[in-house]
Amino acid sequence: MAGPPIHDLHFAQEPSVDRVPGPKSDRLREKQNEIDSNAVAYPNNIPLAFDEGKGATLKDVDGNVFLDFFAGIGVYNVGHANPYVNEAVHEQVDKLTHSVDFPTEPRLELIEKLEELAPGNLSGNSRVVFGGPTGSDAIEASIKLAKYNTGGRGLVAFRNSYHGATSGAMSITSNSKLKKHYAPLLPDVVHAPFPHPFQEGRDPEESVERALEEVRATIEQPYGGLANPAGIFVEPIQGEGGVVVPPEGFLQGLRDIADENDLPLVFDEIQAGFGRTGEWWAAEHYDVTPDAMTTAKALGGNGLPLSATIYHEDLDTWGPGDHAGTYRGHVPAMVGGVRAIEYIQSHDLLDHATEVGDYIRERLREAGEGDSGLGDVRGKGLFIGAEFVDSEGNPDDDRVEAIQQYCYEHGVLVWTAGQYDNVLRLLPPLVLTQRQAEVGTEIIADAIAATAEDERARA
Ligand SMILES: Cc1ncc(COP(=O)(O)O)c(C=O)c1O
Incomplete structure (x- = not known):
């Protein structure tokens, strides 16, 4: 144990x-x-x-x-001051705290664990990029990854969403109050409806249909408005928006639209992931695998800042330095992440x-x-x-x-x-x-x- x-x-x-x-x-x-x-x-x-x-x-x-x-x-997620996490973190703090992206045992161990835990066919076929330490940084990385791989610039996101406080992350966030002093942000972001049957007063199926129709129209219609799409960005369960659990069919529908249009589907698992929903990733409740996903928050084990973007190896087309950041090698946080995963599994x-x-x-x-x-x-x-x-x-x-x-x-x-x-x-x-x-x-x-x-x- x-x-x-x-x-x-x-x-x-x-x-x-x-x-x-x-x-x-x-x-x-x-x-x-x-x-x-x-x-x-x-x-x-x-x-x-x-x-x-x-x-x-x-x-x-x-x-x-x-x-x-x-x-x-x-x-x-594993509680404040979890002793199993802290003892290893303390030891690491005394040895080495920062390594940019030089290999360290904790870094490689964490990458292997994330690859093992990744949903669906991401497991065993993924790469992990560490950038800056916050969730917003991971979102920035995922936007860059989508743009790099598609050559597109337009981003499809959802109403009622929250993805972070940096410019790119704010662009795909829908909260107008948070953005109003900083707009314009990234151009070419379209926010489609996220199904919220309770607030819409619709039955779940209708709510999903309406949302998917909008996404499809945005991407596929000649006058859809988004000229050059790069990807679809969605929280599989919305957090700041009010713990909104989409009905069955929504995420699968997005998967289908992404496949038909050769676009990456990116899940933001920053709040919903890392065991919070009773599965490692919220995506698993729906049996839908994204092409890329972001994680942060609980990833650093005991409140240490760490984020990561996990993506299919086919998207690993960029080269050295195409995504960077000084703090992409916080070794104690990586130790914390490994220990937190072990604690969750063992208990x-x-x-x-x-x-x-x-x-x-x-x-x-x-x-x-x-x-x-x-x-x-x-x-x-x-x-x-x-x-x-x-x-x-x-x-x-x-x-x-x-x-x-x-x-x-x-x-x-x-x-x-x-x-x-x-x-x-x-x-x-x-x-x-x-x-x-x-x-x-x-x-x-x-x-x-x-x-x-x-x-x-x-x-
Ligand atoms: C779903 C989601 N994405 C991104 C973020 C941004 O993470 P951070 O605040 O660490 O930048 C948050 C933060 O609450 C979040 O809930």
């Missing part, structure tokens, strides 16, 4: 909240407000300063202990994520019975979204904000998502125990009930 069992990874007293924010958090926040950038965002929702993480638990500087249901936004965390995720979704649905505000509970494995609407069926972001507030005051850290911020998003570490899932979901269920009561009182 690689490392300790998941039950031994956490603070024992979870959750335990005295007063939030406590005096030390307040002090650090005040200082942050004085000296840090205005671009800081997360503490505006949850005004805490953290001190130490263990497994699925986080301690703030005042000693309050929380169940962590967002895990650094999908980074801590059967994919099946565990499936079981615990199913439990959480079921309990949330139960909590929403008779509450018309909880419109939809969805996701796979420990990638969970609960969408809230008001009495007219419109997005209810106030309710989600109130739930987030209640949860953090009672010891569970949850996050939001969705283009209207009306989706409660849960991304707990895969090492979350069944008991922690029960305790945490009970608090979320209480938050749902308490906020429903507040809404009734207001009406």
